[in-house]
Amino acid sequence: MIDLPVLRLDPDLPLPAYAKDGDAGVDLVAREGVTLAPGGGRAIVPTGIAIALPEGYAGFVQPRSGLAFKHGVTVLNTPGLVDSGYRGELKVCMVNLDPTVPFEIVRGERIAQLVVQAVGNVNFVEVDVLDETVRGDSGFGSSGR
Numbered sequence: 001m002i003d004l005p006v007l008r009l010d011p012d013l014p015l016p017a018y019a020k021d022g023d024a025g026v027d028l029v030a031r032e033g034v035t036l037a038p039g040g041g042r043a044i045v046p047t048g049i050a051i052a053l054p055e056g057y058a059g060f061v062q063p064r065s066g067l068a069f070k071h072g073v074t075v076l077n078t079p080g081l082v083d084s085g086y087r088g089e090l091k092v093c094m095v096n097l098d099p100t101v102p103f104e105i106v107r108g109e110r111i112a113q114l115v116v117q118a119v120g121n122v123n124f125v126e127v128d129v130l131d132e133t134v135r136g137d138s139g140f141g142s143s144g145r
Contacts (some may be wrong), residue, residue: 010048025113036096
């Protein structure tokens, strides 16, 4: 468990919190209401918070399964990456995939989840050949339907 500094940009909105013990993500809420048009309507929705992730950590903004299943509303660039050096307001790129029904996001509504994870940096070392594995270069669809 790490302490994560959070700046509340809207005093009327709750700080992120885990809904249940053992949850991996905290809910992010909408600071503003917006209507997403059907058939791909998009909006950047502010959350009312900024965070200071320590070096070696990243935040991943992910959809809420209920919004996706029930309404076809999801996070467009999932997962949205929050780097440790970013200090601005967290915003969520939302999209409505329902072909006919608009979706209204209400101020204070839970719109996405934030998962904070430790991440490692790598040093890229150019080589002439990569080591062999059982999978090799088998990619998309190689393990079945």
